[in-house]
Amino acid sequence: xxxxxxxxxxxxxxxxxxxxxxxxxxxxxxxxxxxxxxxxxxxxxxxxxxxxxxxxxxxxxxxxxxxxxxxxxxxxxxxxxxxxxxxxxxxxxxxxxxxxxxxxxxxxxxxxxxxxxxxxxxxxxxxxxxxxxxxxxxxxxxxxxxxxxxxxxxxxxxxxxxxxxxxxxxxxxxxxxxxxxxxxxxxxxxxxxxxxxxxxxxxxxxxxxxxxxxxxxxxxxxxxxxxxxxxxxxxxxxxxxxxxxxxxxxxxxxxxxxxxxxxxxxxxxxxxxxxxxxxxxxxxxxxxxxxxxxxxxxxxxxxxxxxxxxxxxxxxxxxxxxxxxxxxxxxxxxxxxxxxxxxxxxxxxxxxxxxxxxxxxxxxxxxxxxxxxxxxxxxxxxxxxxxxxxxxxxxxxxxxxxxxxxxxxxxxxxxxxxxxxxxxxxxxxxxxxxxxxxxxxxxxxxxxxxxxxxxxxxxxxxxxxxxxxxxxxxxxxxxx
Amino acid sequence: xxxxxxxxxxxxxxxxxxxxxxxxxxxxxxxxxxxxxxxxxxxxxxxxxxxxxxxxxxxxxxxxxxxxxxxxxxxxxxxxxxxxxxxxxxxxxxxxxxxxxxxxxxxxxxxxxxxxxxxxxxxxxxxxxxxxxxxxxxxxxxxxxxxxxxxxxxxxxxxxxxxxxxxxxxxxxxxxxxxxxxxxxxxxxxxxxxxxxxxxxxxxxxxxxxxxxxxxxxxxxxxxxxxxxxxxxxxxxxxxxxxxxxxxxxxxxxxxxxxxxxxxxxxxxxxxxxxxxxxxxxxxxxxxxxxxxxxxxxxxxxxxxxxxxxxxxxxxxxxxxxxxxxxxxxxxxxxxxxxxxxxxxxxxxxxxxxxxxxxxxxxxxxxxxxxxxxxxxxxxxxxxxxxxxxxxxxxxxxxxxxxxxxxxxxxxxxxxxxxxxxxxxxxxxxxxxxxxxxxxxxxxxxx
Numbered sequence: 019x020x021x022x023x024x025x026x027x028x029x030x031x032x033x034x035x036x037x038x039x040x041x042x043x044x045x046x047x048x049x050x051x052x053x054x055x056x057x058x059x060x061x062x063x064x065x066x067x068x069x070x071x072x073x074x075x076x077x078x079x080x081x082x083x084x085x086x087x088x089x090x091x092x093x094x095x096x097x098x099x100x101x102x103x104x105x106x107x108x109x110x111x112x113x114x115x116x117x118x119x120x121x122x123x124x125x126x127x128x129x130x131x132x133x134x135x136x137x138x139x140x141x142x143x144x145x146x147x148x149x150x151x152x153x154x155x156x157x158x159x160x161x162x163x164x165x166x167x168x169x170x171x172x173x174x175x176x177x178x179x180x181x182x183x184x185x186x187x188x189x190x191x192x193x194x195x196x197x198x199x200x201x202x203x204x205x206x207x208x209x210x211x212x213x214x215x216x217x218x219x220x221x222x223x224x225x226x227x228x229x230x231x232x233x234x235x236x237x238x239x240x241x242x243x244x245x246x247x248x249x250x251x252x253x254x255x256x257x258x259x260x261x262x263x264x265x266x267x268x269x270x271x272x273x274x275x276x277x278x279x280x281x282x283x284x285x286x287x288x289x290x291x292x293x294x295x296x297x298x299x300x301x302x303x304x305x306x307x308x309x310x311x312x313x314x315x316x317x318x319x320x321x322x323x324x325x326x327x328x329x330x331x332x333x334x335x336x337x338x339x340x341x342x343x344x345x346x347x348x349x350x351x352x353x354x355x356x357x358x359x360x361x362x363x364x365x366x367x368x369x370x371x372x373x374x375x376x377x378x379x380x381x382x383x384x385x386x387x388x389x390x391x392x393x394x395x396x397x398x399x400x401x402x403x404x405x406x407x408x409x410x411x412x413x414x415x416x417x418x419x420x421x422x423x424x425x426x427x428x429x430x431x432x433x434x435x436x437x438x439x440x441x442x443x444x445x446x447x448x449x450x451x452x453x454x455x456x457x458x459x460x461x462x463x464x465x466x467x468x469x470x471x472x473x474x475x476x477x478x479x480x481x482x483x484x485x486x487x488x489x490x491x492x493x494x495x496x497x498x
Numbered sequence: 499x500x501x502x503x504x505x506x507x508x509x510x511x512x513x514x515x516x517x518x519x520x521x522x523x524x525x526x527x528x529x530x531x532x533x534x535x536x537x538x539x540x541x542x543x544x545x546x547x548x549x550x551x552x553x554x555x556x557x558x559x560x561x562x563x564x565x566x567x568x569x570x571x572x573x574x575x576x577x578x579x580x581x582x583x584x585x586x587x588x589x590x591x592x593x594x595x596x597x598x599x600x601x602x603x604x605x606x607x608x609x610x611x612x613x614x615x616x617x618x619x620x621x622x623x624x625x626x627x628x629x630x631x632x633x634x635x636x637x638x639x640x641x642x643x644x645x646x647x648x649x650x651x652x653x654x655x656x657x658x659x660x661x662x663x664x665x666x667x668x669x670x671x672x673x674x675x676x677x678x679x680x681x682x683x684x685x686x687x688x689x690x691x692x693x694x695x696x697x698x699x700x701x702x703x704x705x706x707x708x709x710x711x712x713x714x715x716x717x718x719x720x721x722x723x724x725x726x727x728x729x730x731x732x733x734x735x736x737x738x739x740x741x742x743x744x745x746x747x748x749x750x751x752x753x754x755x756x757x758x759x760x761x762x763x764x765x766x767x768x769x770x771x772x773x774x775x776x777x778x779x780x781x782x783x784x785x786x787x788x789x790x791x792x793x794x795x796x797x798x799x800x801x802x803x804x805x806x807x808x809x810x811x812x813x814x815x816x817x818x819x820x821x822x823x824x825x826x827x828x829x830x831x832x833x834x835x836x837x838x839x840x841x842x843x844x845x846x847x848x849x850x851x852x853x854x855x856x857x858x859x860x861x862x863x864x865x866x867x868x869x870x871x872x873x874x875x876x877x878x879x880x881x882x883x884x885x886x887x888x889x890x891x892x893x894x895x896x897x898x899x900x901x902x903x904x905x906x907x908x909x910x911x912x913x914x915x916x917x918x919x920x921x922x923x924x925x926x927x928x929x930x931x932x933x934x935x936x937x938x939x940x941x942x943x944x945x
């Protein structure tokens with residue numbers, strides 16, 4: 019399809035401006051002015067709308083396709099919460115308003131929502147306080163590691179390293195490293211959880227913290243988790259909970275009860291805000307009491323008279339990690355979602371997410387290897403090793419699924435499983451969709467057995483076939 | 499059940515099928531030791547959508563969003579064409595994930611490629627990423643990138659850079675050994691003498707902003723030339739709408755341009771979601787953080803788009819990645835792209851000129867008021883500072899009673915500027931609104 023720039027024709031425009039109503043014209047000295055015009059396309063509104071509508075039709079999305087992308091929690095995004103986020107009394111609100119004199123009184127509604135959301139997230143996770151500032155999951159991880167660093171600094175501790183299991187999300191080691199820590203990777207054991215002995219061996223005085231996902235990326239709940247948090251605490255370290263997989267445990271387990279000190283949550287996963295093709299998300303961070311003084315500023319506080327205000331006191335705080343209060347528009351959707359579902363609704367989310375995952379695992383294990391099969395919660399990982407022996411790899415299975423109108427699982431992750439296919443159906447898929455997926459996967463397994471060579475021709479039904487990624491990296495044509 | 503298709507009968511049938519004959523769903527959680535089960539889950543019962551909507555609308559009414567605003571400070575009340583909301587409401591865009599599977603994501607991928615192209619054209623730079631969180635984190639990422647590129651660890655930062663962004667930069671780097679030097683700005687352009695005083699062969703980057711926080715515009719070409727002699731990079735944070743008229747970072751020879759993309763069709767929304775953009779010289783692209791989309795083709799030589807240069811990223815490189823960023827602000831980048839398409843090259847010039855003209859008109863109106871001094875030491879784009887004969891906080895409070903948000907009190911971030919207020923004027927402010935503002939200000943000062 020043509021690029022929008024290729025549709026540009028001189029003189030066309032997609033916006034109508036009001037006539038200039040002021041009697042002055044500002045003229046700048048030449049040295050301040052741009053020489054070459056910014057060559058944005060000249061196109062009319064109908065052309066722009068048609069162009070992007072056509073592009074949208076070249077995408078898979080949750081509304082149109084089953085999207086069992088593991089660890090990404092691609093659940094249905096309720097239309098109601100989209101409507102809530104468009105209320106003009108929120109969208110038109112300037113973020114600096116509360117910094118004007120008596121300005122917090124101009125934004126009482128927004129501050130109350132942030133405060134209420136923080137409260138709900140505390141109860142859901144068993145933490146003592148939350149900040150909504152982080153703008154994505156990885157941003158929450160960075161903020162969380164900064165909190166751990168601030169805590170140790172104040173205690174006078176000089177701890178240099180963070181332990182992370184080898185099944186952890188790539189963002190964990192990346193976040194710890196950019197915050198200034200040395201990362202040590204701990205191998206998994208035969209059951210797929212962090213090897214307890216190897217962990218004990220690695221745990222020493224130099225360990226500032228341990229970052230864990232629980233259930234982990236294999237969907238397995240670590241039965242030794244309390245022992246791990248206790249051991250870490252007794253050696254002076256803190257526990258970080260990567261909340262990417264929180265959809266598995268709502269109302270069942272709380273990271274705070276397990277002994278975690280810092281938690282981040284992905285509102286765009288568990289709390290049903292849309293992923294937007296890669297954001298915006300929101301990654302609020304919760305902490306236990308001893309870490310509250312280090313939370314980023316400003317903090318939303320409730321005054322004795324019931325009104326809300328912002329506290330800019332920076333004394334022990336890690337400071338500013340966002341310009342304001344985080345992705346407020348995303349928070350609105352998550353808050354509305356929590357209110358609609360309520361206590362039982364949230365419990366239902368996890369129960370049904372776990373049921374759907376176990377249902378799929380049960381039937382798919384007839385056709386594919388399940389290397390870590392016990393007690394999966396919201397997701398599980400298949401290995402395509404059996405199929406790979408025939409020359410059909412995880413990526414080939416992924417492309418075959420695309421031709422069936424199903425978005426592929428996360429492939430080649432976690433790194434500890436060969437030919438990994440990580441499947442997370444979520445609670446919003448019907449039994450019929452799951453049954454269809456099972457029959458498609460069975461058919462793919464049969465094809466892999468009988469005619470493995472045809473997989474190289476998949477996908478056939480998409481606007482383009484398999485793309486040459488090596489060429490893209492070599493040519494580096496990244497703007498036109 | 500809310501948004502869950504399965505009925506009780508479905509659940510029973512599914513449980514039975516997988517060998518849980520009791521039909522008790524709790525059996526699925528038996529891997530979790532009893533002693534670790536949630537000690538509390540005290541949340542209110544769920545409510546219907548219309549009850550929740552009513553409640554949230556009541557909260558919304560507690561906000562004063564109907565003010566005529568002259569507050570900017572890096573975040574502006576520009577017009578947002580309706581077609582943007584309409585297009586981004588297509589669920590094929592907003593319910594998709596990061597485009598890891600290119601054949602099923604050509605819509606998102608082509609849009610990102612077009613976004614990268616539009617950002618390059620706007621900034622006059624060679625290579626853009628797919629987006630970062632916001633203007634502040636983009637500036638932080640730019641500083642870290644300059645440190646990677648040069649292998650040096652000293653940063654000189656202009657005092658005219660948004661004070662919130664400066665605070666963010668210090669927060670993020672507090673545990674890293676980076677030396678920061680901040681050069682003072684009175685309230686005009688970048689202080690050349692001060693920058694050159696500290697510039698040496700240990701300097702990784704000089705960080706500038708144009709227009710700066712006080713609205714002053716500058717031509718940083720001379721600073722770039724001096725920095726390059728020392729092997730230091732120059733980072734400039736820019737205001738995209740101003741680039742309709744102002745010299746672009748590319749034309750000044752800037753190495754890394756960043757900025758807040760909110761003004762490109764994204765609502766103010768009490769601070770987010772916004773859009774951080776970053777555009778660089780092509781030779782630095784492998785050190786750039788964030789996702790990047792490139793052009794390639796399939797077996798039949800059909801043009802297609804993929805995520806490229808992924809070996810920089812956390813999902814491949816883990817602790818050795820250029821950044822930890824994963825989710826970015828894709829849908830906001832799409833908004834910005836649609837805005838740039840609708841407004842086009844002629845419209846961008848027009849909106850920028852309208853901003854400048856209305857700003858100049860506001861200056862002329864305000865400086866006729868007794869005791870009000872409009873600072874004219876440097877040219878400005880659409881924001882400027884005024885000195886008031888009375889405490890700005892008090893005056894701002896009085897004007898809010900008249901439904902006018904007069905500006906931002908600079909004393910909040912600059913101790914020595916207690917009497918100053920920052921005033922922004924966008925194309926949305928009318929002659930009549932500006933007159934109303936002037937009248938109300940005069941009234942608040944002298945009546």
